[in-house]
Structures are given as C-alpha cells and as structure tokens.
Amino acid sequence: MSHRNQQHKAGDLHFLKRLNRSAILEMVRRTPGLTRADIAAQAQLTKATVGAGVQSLLNQGWLREGELQKSSGGRPGRALHLNEEQHVLLGAEVGVHGLRLVACTLAGQVLASHHEHLVPTTPEVTAELLGKLLHALMHEAPVKNRHCLGLGIALPGPISPGQPVLRLAPNLGWRDIRFLDLLRPHLPRLDGTWLMDNEAKSAAFGELYFRTGTIPESLMYVSAGTGIGSGMVEGSHLPLVARGIQGLAGEIGHTVLQPGGLYCHCGNRGCAETLVSGWSIRAALGIAEEEDLIETLLPRMHEPEVQVTLRRAGEALGILLLNLHHSQNPSEIVLGGSLTRLGAPLLDPALHYFQENQTRLLGTPQQVPLRVVEDATFIAARGAAAQVLASIIHGPSDLF
Amino acid sequence: MSHRNQQHKAGDLHFLKRLNRSAILEMVRRTPGLTRADIAAQAQLTKATVGAGVQSLLNQGWLREGELQKSSGGRPGRALHLNEEQHVLLGAEVGVHGLRLVACTLAGQVLASHHEHLVPTTPEVTAELLGKLLHALMHEAPVKNRHCLGLGIALPGPISPGQPVLRLAPNLGWRDIRFLDLLRPHLPRLDGTWLMDNEAKSAAFGELYFRTGTIPESLMYVSAGTGIGSGMVEGSHLPLVARGIQGLAGEIGHTVLQPGGLYCHCGNRGCAETLVSGWSIRAALGIAEEEDLIETLLPRMHEPEVQVTLRRAGEALGILLLNLHHSQNPSEIVLGGSLTRLGAPLLDPALHYFQENQTRLLGTPQQVPLRVVEDATFIAARGAAAQVLASIIHGPSDLF
DNA sequence: CCACTTTGTTTGTTCTTTTTACTAACTGAA
DNA sequence: TTCAGTTAGTAAAAAGAACAAACAAAGTGG
Secondary structure (H helix, E strand, O other): OOOOOOOOOOOOHHHHHHHHHHHHHHHHHHOOOOOHHHHHHHHOOOHHHHHHHHHHHHHOOOEEEEEEOOOOOOOOOEEEEEOOOOEEEEEEEEOOOEEEEEEEOOOOOEEEEEEEEOOOOOHHHHHHHHHHHHHHHHOOOOOOOOEEEEEEEEEOOOEOOOOOOEEEEOOOOEEEEOHHHHHHHHOOOOOOEEEEEEHHHHHHHHHHHOOOOOOOOEEEEEEEOOOEEEEEEEOOOOOEEOOOOOOOOOOHHHOEOOOOOOEOOOOOEOEHHHOOOHHHHHHHHOOOOOOOHHHHHHHHOOOHHHHHHHHHHHHHHHHHHHHHHHHOOOOOEEEEOHHHHHOHHHHHHHHHHHHHHOOOOOOOOOOOOEEEOOOOOOHHHHHHHHHHHHHHHHOOOOOO | OOOOOOOOOOOOHHHHHHHHHHHHHHHHHHOOOOOHHHHHHHHOOOHHHHHHHHHHHHHOOOEEEEEEOOOOOOOOOEEEEEOOOOEEEEEEEEOOOEEEEEEEOOOOOEEEEEEEEOOOOOHHHHHHHHHHHHHHHHOOOOOOOOEEEEEEEEEOOOEOOOOOOEEEEOOOOEEEEOHHHHHHHHOOOOOOEEEEEEHHHHHHHHHHHOOOOOOOOEEEEEEEOOOEEEEEEEOOOOOEEOOOOOOOOOOHHHOEOOOOOOEOOOOOEOEHHHOOOHHHHHHHHOOOOOOOHHHHHHHHOOOHHHHHHHHHHHHHHHHHHHHHHHHOOOOOEEEEOHHHHHOHHHHHHHHHHHHHHHOOOOOOOOOOOEEEOOOOOOHHHHHHHHHHHHHHHHOOOOOO
C-alpha cells in the first residue's frame, strides 16, 4: 500500500475540507457516541464547521445518528456512530498453510470469514482459488447488498515499498510476485481500493486501527509462525506502518541472536529464525513438512525433548522481544502467529525473560504491555481490511 | 522536544496558510535557488498563492532573492534562497568527556563552535559551565547581532517523550535530570525555542535535515562512544524522530547479541555494549577511566591484543548494523561517535560483515549506503540546532 | 521587429471557516 | 408551572485564503 507523498506537502481549500471530514469520521470511528459538540471541542473547530461536515457524512451514509445523550444541564447532544450497514471491507491472508478471508464492517466487526487449507502452490493457482473464495464470500448473506470499499491482501514476506510487489516469500517459494495483478482477472467486478502488505504489518495495523477508546501511541505485532516477522505501527493520529527502504523493516527473523550459530535459509548464521520459528522447531524435532506442526506437537507436549526444544525457542523469543523493546520501544506488543497455540512451554520462557529484563535500564515499574493473541487466525486478514479503510479515509482518493 | 498532537488533526484557514508557508520555506531550504514557479509546480499551488507566501517570507527576512535563472525561452525566474544573515541556531552536546557547542545558520553552516573538555560532574555544575560557554559563543563576531531562534541540547541518554527530562545517563551518572531547567537561570536573556533530545537522535535528525538535494526517506545514525546508541529519523516531508513510549527507542546498546554473555551495567547479560562500546574496550584492555581511550589506543594499534579486541568489537558492531537493517531497514546508515576514530581495525570487520550479509535476504544488488562520519565532534550539537529550526517551521508556534 | 514562451503580479471570484445570532431542548429552583 | 440558566445544534452574514484569468515583465529565436 503506502500513500507516501514524496513531494512537499502543501494544501488547498479542498484539501482542508477533506482533512476536516477525515478528522470527524476518525473521531467518531474511534470514539463511538461522540456528539457534534464533543467533536468541535476536541478538534478545535467551530460548531458550524462540524455541523456541516457531519451533515454531509450523514447524507453519504458514513455516519448515523444515535440516541440522545444524557443532559448535563442543557440540551442533550445527539450521539453519532459509524453507519455500519452500508459498507463492507474485504481482507485476505495468503499464509503458508492456507487462505484466510474476512469481510468486515467499518468498525472491524467480522461479518463473514473463511479458512481454506492449502499446501503451498504457485501464485497463479493461489490467486485463482482466492478469487473464487472471495467471490463466494461476497455473496454470503450478511455481506451481500453492501457496497464493497476494497480489498486488502496480507502476504508472508516483504513487499516493495511504493509498488505492489511481494519481493520474497521463502516459505511459499515465491519471489517478485505482483499478486494483485494475478488476482484481478478473477474478480473483475470488484472495484474500490486494492492493496497488499506484509502479514505482520497488516496485523499490526489492524490491531491498532480497529481499537476503540484509548489508542496506544504505537504497537508492534510479532508474528511467530513458519517464519517470524514483525510489524510496527506508529502515530495515534494517522497510524503509519514502518516499511523501510526495501520493505525489510520487521524482518526480525533475520536479526542475528547467536553469532556463529546455525545456518539460516538466508545464508547467514545465527538468525533468530534458526532459534525460534516453525521451521527451526521442525528441524530440531525432526517433524516433516507434510505434518501440521501444531497438531503434531500438542499431543507430545509432555515429552522432555519437546519441552526442551520449546523452552529454548521461547528463550530466544524473549530475547527478540526485549531487543525490539530496546530498539523501537513500542507502546504495546502483541504476540500472534500459529506458534502461540503451543502455549506455556513456548511462551512462558519468552514472557518471563521479557518481563524480567524490560525495566532494568530505566529502573521504573512502568511496564510495556505484552499481550498474547487468543486466536490469530484472521488477524492479518482483518488488518488488511483495516488498511483499506484507512487508505480511503486518509488517502488521496475522493471516495467520501 | 516532540511536538506531538495527541488530539485528532483538523485544521482551520490559519492552519492552512501556515502549512503552505512551511512548505514553501522547506522547499527553498532543501533546494536552494528554486523560483516561485518551481515551487508552484512542485507544491501544486497556484502562482498567486506562492507569490503571496514568498513575499511575506521575504518581508520577514526568512528568504532572500538571488540571481536570475537561465531562461528557457521565457522570462527567467528569480532564484530564492534562505536568508542566512539574520538568524542563528544554537546547539550543544553534553558528552561524557566534554561539552560541544555550535552556532549555525538556517542552512546548518557552522558560524562558531567550541569544544570544552570536562570530566563527568553534577548536572548543576555542567549547566553552569555550559551556560557560560554559550553566553561567550553568542558574543563571538559571526554570531553577534543575529537573532537567536533557540537552543537545542543533546544528551547521552534516553529522554522522556513529551517532557524534557533526561531519564538516565549511565556514563555521566545522572538520572531524571530536567537539564533545561538547570540551564535556564544561566541564560536568562536567551529566548526562543528550547529543547533537549538524545544525542544519537539529534545527530540523526541533523544529518537528514541539513542535507540539501535528494533527501533519503529515512536515516539511522549509530553513535559508538562510551556507550552505543542510535537514532532513526523518518519521513522526507516532515522528518520525525522515533522515540518510543519511554524514550528507549534506539537503545541498541542493550539489545542482546550474546545470550548468557557478559554482565552489562544494566544488569542483563550479553548486551551489545558488553561487546562493542568504549567501556567494554576499556574493560577488555584494562584501560583506566582517567585515560583518554582513543589517545591511549592510537599509538598501540599494532599490538595483537588491541587488534583482537577491536576486531571482536567490530564484528559485534557489524551484527548490530545488520540487525538494524533487518528490523528497521533505514534508507541510509551513518556511523559516528568517538570510536570511529579508531579506524580500520574496528570498522573494517563491521563494514565487511554488514556488506557481506545485507543483501542475502532479497538477493538483489541494491545496497543500503553506510557512511562513516569523518569528524563526529559537532554532529550531535548541530543536529540539536536543526531540531530547533524544524520545531519552529513545523511546530505550533507562530514565530514565522 | 515580432511571435512566442515563461515568470510573476493584480484583480475579482469562489470556497471554507468563522462569527454572531438564534432556535431547540433540557435542568433546577422559585 | 414558570423562568433563569445551560448546552446543542443551525442559519445567515462576514472574513480569510486560495483560485482563475488577465496582464505586465523579461527573456528566446527567427
């Protein structure tokens, strides 16, 4: 994705109006139930400006009016909410073990979802299947009859910044794939915003963007699956995903934790992925690729060999988390990915190391919250859908 | 520093005007010699709007008109430049071994500078001395009679985001110091913008901000001195420094490179600083704190023990650089700090490891440029001055 | 010398927010 | 019940900023 404006930012009157409409919509999205007066106070705009902006957003179906609020000695305000009936956002994740699809509302509520197992195959075959599944999803009852705002795809590898190219997906065996171009012929009638992004970055974005109430200043999502990657999203106002000049930001699986350690598939030695990742655990325990790693391991958790392997991986994960803390210091860390299903034997050593060491430097009790996701299945797909919405609200298009 | 606006961003007409004035000024700053027509084309504004904005910036002394440009078949445009005669920016770095002060123009040209050696002492004594030196600097010939826009201070430790508190400076023995408050009584007549930031972050900012021509999308400055820290600045439009929720972003000296390794002063084991930093080199070679590390080592570079120590430190530095590449992927890395004076024995292993491994993952020839600073003496101080200018141009104040 | 091109300014228009005044709707006390 | 006080939202005129178009200025090139 990325709506980077390389040129220097100046603005005309149209830009200003759009900015204010975006601000109003974002405020209502993040704090459902705000009144016009609340918005005017928070945004430092006059009641008249807010009133006009709200009116046009109501007319276009982005907002709806709710109930009257309790009065505090004067005329009660009218609550404003997102109109969640009219639009739908599509998101999909192409994972190593399958496809995950979601259709969700403007607030991120999942209307329909689908999880299709799939062994790695060519981009073309994957795109065709995904196209069919998305087509089917769009015709399910709760999705049908809604206007689709666009489609976001999350992919397991670095994306070229500025152009929709998946540079590399080692666990799929893909390289330099323009996945949207492959998908488009299978969904000729789906218009709106199309975008693609790295899986962990989409997940990070969605975890921050679809949250209501107090929004953290930044959030880092760590995705531990076949490989290990991360996404950092920053800025409570307009959340931006850090991509890096080659899209390599967040490739923490290839940060070196053990100089002179095992060889990684990237050719370097001692990468984090050689210590903690689906494939390193497989390698350590001799589990074949055909078997589902998690399903194979869950019944074997009592075995000492498994426990030792997972504890070592967990310790490496803890170091990885601490290193992220000391190099980027996110407001919050969210840990997801399929490996989280392995539970305590993997996670306890990681969490313990992180908690133990994160406050050493400053010596204050203030802790950075680290949350382990309960069910990571649709997080990246939902995050990609969130990115679609954000690019419409903040992007250059005049869709609203 | 940090002019973070927590609230949601909307704007009025005044804001729009200011935005456009900022854009014009920034464009001229970054590309000296632009004409009004160039600006109008690049910024997507009309000639009339640009003309009015330029006129007011000329009247206020921020810009000056230069020579006529070569005609390309029509009326030649009038080149615009920053007016560097009127203002001065002050910057200072409080380092472990002394104070560095600069006074520079809007374009970052150093008008006067001073380097004062000083053994670590209390914040109060340091502030008093710095106040005197700054006072003297302001009365040097090239600085005198200029209007001072403000003062930026770079400090060797993490700063609380949002408030001007140095949380910790282990190598000075300071903790929770409101340094600006200590300094202010000694410079009662210096008004303008006062700010403080971490030394590596100031340096990173200055390295990007005072560059003209093509600006990298992001830049990471790695400062290798008594400790080791980094600063990441992103956004070619409005460059922002990543700080993190506790100001710990960039504390790469405490990322763990060697699990179970040596104990660090932070209490954890295997931190990067135990492998590469001024203090770890001292420890490895038994050099007392009273001696100047670099001056002591330079005559001893032929000794095998020194060579081995520096090579090992260099290898760790290379890993650190590669880890930054794979976790944040800056457009450019700049390596500075006093240790760079040790030259090839330290730097060659680092650069070699980095060049060798940075393209493994994507397999493309595209390299991220890594530049070693020739003279890092005033880089952080000058960067702090740059931050003053940026906070005036982009910040909330109405100074221009 | 003249047609043509490009720069920069002037003038009046358009667009957006602001100001001010007003209506609406509720609280609480007389 | 009434009425002063308070807060929410709207309407119309006013102000401010950018815009469009015409124009003046200053070159080029035949």
